[in-house]
Amino acid sequence: MKMKRRLSLILGLLMMLSQVCALAEDGFSTSYTYTYDYWEDVQESPDAYRVATVIDSMTLGLENLDGKRISKPQSLYARGNLLYICDTGNNRIIEAERNGTRFSVRRVISEMTGAAVNDFSDPYDVFADPEGNLYVADYGHQRVTMMDSQLNWIRDYTKPTDATFDQKLNFLPKKLTVDVAGRVYALCQNVNKGLVKYEADGTFSGFIGANTVSISMGEYIWKRYFQTKEQRAQSESFVPTEYENIYIDQEGFIYATNTVFSEYDLKSDSAKPIRRLNSLGNDILIKNDRFPPIGDLQWQEGSDSYGPSKFTDITVMDNDIYVALDRTRGRLFGYDSQGVLLWAFGTRGNVEGAFTGPISVEHMGYDLLVLDQLENSVTLFQPTEYGQAIYDASETYLKGEYDESAELWRSVLKMNANFPLAFRGIGRAILRQDRFEEAMDYFRLAHDRENYGRAFKLYRKIWVEKNIGWVILILAAALIIPLGIGRIRRMKGEVITHERSKVH
Amino acid sequence: MNAARSIETRKADRLARRQRYLESLKYAFHVITHPFDGFWDLVHEHRGTVAAAHTFLILFLLTRVIKLMCTSFQFITAPVQYINVFEEMGSLLLPFLILCVANWAMTTLFDGKGRFRDIYMAMCYALVPYTLIQLPMTLISNGLSYEEGSLYSVMLSISLIWCVFLVFVGLMQVHDYSPGKTFIFLIVTVVGAAVIIFLMLTFFSLLSDAASYFISLYRETFFRLN
Known part of the structure; x- marks a missing residue:
């Protein structure tokens, strides 16, 4: 009896296992992709994306080219079928061309021509405009430099001499983006006034999108009246925080991510880890779901990657769906234009589809590229049938079909x-x-x-x-029946008094 | 002869009691519309009955559950799949009783006139507007659309404000306190309830500690003996 039961159990398990295998042929567990339901519980979902290929120094053939492997890459940029990898550790930019799921090196850009300083030092970010001009955030040389597609230097965007820029600070551009009109927005280290904005001709034209400082009444009173001077000097001052990364969407709005916030500000939407800045620097991100786009809503207590999602990069597809990369747990979160979570997937680890040091995300059409700064590799994700169906459905709705x-x-x-x-x-x-x-x-x-x-x-x-007939009938009945009863009672009473009067 | 008469009187007694119960139920309408007068007579003129009070309390608990189950989905965000009816009722009943006890304990020390029975009765009668408004509103909510939700929420607030007001007046009349003193004792009651809960928790944790001590002692002994 016992034996039989055990046998059937094993058989059942085997059957279940075979089903799971059939669903997840590429070895992912079904819990790889998930969403959150109305009650903020995790709901497993079919994979929206799967790994198509992993690109590293080997597959790019860099070792045969010059023997230098990619080292500490900091950023990706994709335009058309060209992919730019910021190979920060080697002070160069790698331009790769995509063919299907294969990538091959087109150029290795380690210097330009015509500038006073032709090479790069710690290039942190790269941008290519539609004409093929390249912009590089040349961190070590304290400039953002622009060159044409033939690598001829055009101009540098250097430290503003304006009084609004603290001249004691070094100009350390870490991220940059360029709008349609050629205006450059640079995210600089130690600058908390927002993004440094340049006109197309290279003149500094101010800051935009500074984080606002929020201080509560209680905090203010405590700091102002109860702390001694020494305490006040020791406690952290209230300064706005810097952004983590920026991305310009096709409409010219800048998406910015922010990783410095208090955990309890997330769900009340005062932390705003993802923002969409208009030209005035105001956040105009649409949030129409139950919870704002903050990544994970809950996390496992006691795990080594505890804490809220910290978005190191963001990319916006042509259908206004934006994808944010969380470095805490190595996850990608896709939100639609209304701020509704479409899918989340990813994990920390060394296998395909997992990251150890995710730093940058880009998109080519619907495909996603994720750069890992510790693995020195780029993972290409392609949407599954399920992921594609979601995109098609929301796009046809937006078109009015x-x-x-x-x-x-x-x-x-x-x-x-x-x-x-x-x-x-x-x-x-x-x-x-x-x-x-x-x-x-x-x-x-x-x-x-x-x-x-x-x-x-x-x-x-x-x-x-x-049902108007019934409604009126019931309403009329409710009115008439009590009236009728009252009348009958009155008549009865009259009859009785009449009878009595006859007796007397 | 005697036996027959006693049956007669018992029958008459039962009839009178039922009459009184129905009267006291109907009296609730007077209490909630004329609280100052109503609560005074409720206790001092014996117009209320404990049976009626029980009825109102049970109705209140049922209303709460029906509200969770039957309100239109547009106006309620209760996670229906997680609701336990008895837990829901208990989580209302227990605080209610603790507050009654705390109020009694505090007011007897400071010349409150009300006995526990009176306090309980006043509190139960004060819950009547909740049932009276929220039960029909639960039904009506199924005929309202999301935009008309303000009507629903206004009615809910009215019922709650009414109840709080009745509790206040009820306790004032039962104990023959001034409004200021009643207010102070409402706060004191809440503190008292907190103390009671603390004592209960301590008591139960000590009890379970003691029980586990004896159980382990028993196990140890038999383990050694064997």
Whole structure:
């Protein structure tokens, strides 16, 4: 008996195992990709992305080229099918060309021509504009330098001589981005006034997007009235923090990530780890979900990678979906333009699809590239059928093809029934087809109260119109029956008094 | 003959008691609309009954549960899959009773006129508006859309404010206190409740420590003997 039970258990386990294997042929556990549900619980989801290839010095053939392996790379930039890797440790930029999933070195840029100083020292970031001009954040030489596609020097963006820039500080550009008009935005170390902005001709034109300093009333009173001078000098001063990384989207808004904040400010949305800055430097990121885009909502107590997600880089796709890279747990978080989490995946480790020192993320179309500064490698992720279905569905909805988007959302649901956005997408589409009751069901599953209310209002209108006869009948009955009873009672009373009066 | 009469009187007694119970139930409407007068008569003129008070308390607990289960999904964010009905009721009943006990314990020391029975009755009668408003609102919420939610939330706040006001007036009349003194004793009651909870926790943890001591002693002994 016992034997039999054990045997059946093993058989059952085997069957389950074979199913799991069938689902995850590339060796990922099913928990690799996940989302958060309405109750902030982790919901496993099918993989939205899978590793297509890992690019390192070997696959690029750098050893045959000059024998120097990539060392401490700090940044990636992708434009078209060209990928730029900032090989900071070797003071050079590697320009690689993509062919399918294969990358080959096109140029190794270690110097330009025509400048006073032609080589680079600790280049931290690189940017290529549509004309092929290159911008390099030349950290060691305290400049941002610009060159054309033939590597002829054009101009340097150096330390502003303006009084607003503290002249005691060194000019240490770490990240940079350039807008359509050729304005350069540099993120500099030790500068907390925001991004340093230059006009296209190289003149400094101010700072934008400074972090605001927030101080609570209690803190202020404590600091101002109760601390001694010595204490005040020792305690940290209230200065705005620097950003961690920047990215300019196709509309010209700058996405900035911030990693210095208090943990308890995250869910109340006062930490704002991801911001979208307009030209005035105000945060205009849309947050329409239950929780703001902050990465992980909960983390395992006692694990070595404890704490909130810290986004070291961000990239924005053409469909306004942005992907942030978390260095705490080596994860990628994809959010749509409304701030709804689409998927999260990744982990720390040495296997494919895991990172030890993730530092930069870029995108080529829907493909994602993640740079690891400790492994000195770039991982190329390609969307799975599931990931692609999500993109297609949200894009067709934005284009206004609601019926088609509903069909696509249905195909997403087939792969992942725990995806609230899909329910909402279908609900919105069938609401437009005047199927209110069904739409209500979908919105309920999506926990979308506002849209549910909208559908319910229309449903209620039709319900009342259909049942108006009954409603009036019941209301009339509620009014007439008590009146009638009162009248009968009164009549009875009259009869009785009349009878009595007869007796006397 | 005597036996028959006693049956008669018992029947009459039961009838009178039922009459009184129904009267005291109906009296709640007077209490919640005329609290100063109502609470005074409730206790001092014996217009209220403990049975009615029990009824109101049970209705209050049921209302709470029905509210969680049946309110339109647009207005409530309770995680339905995690709700335990008895836990939910207990988490209301226990604080309620502790507050009653704490209030009694504090006010008897400072010449409050109310007995425990009176305090309990006043508190239970004060819960009536909660049932009276929230139960229909639960039904009505199913006919409201998200935008009309303000109506729902306003009614909920009205019911809560009404209840708090009734508790205040009720305790004032039961103990024959001035408003200021009642207010102070409301705060003192909360502190007292905290002390009671602390003592209970200490007591239970000590009890479990003692129990585990004897259990291990027993085990050790038998282990040695064998």
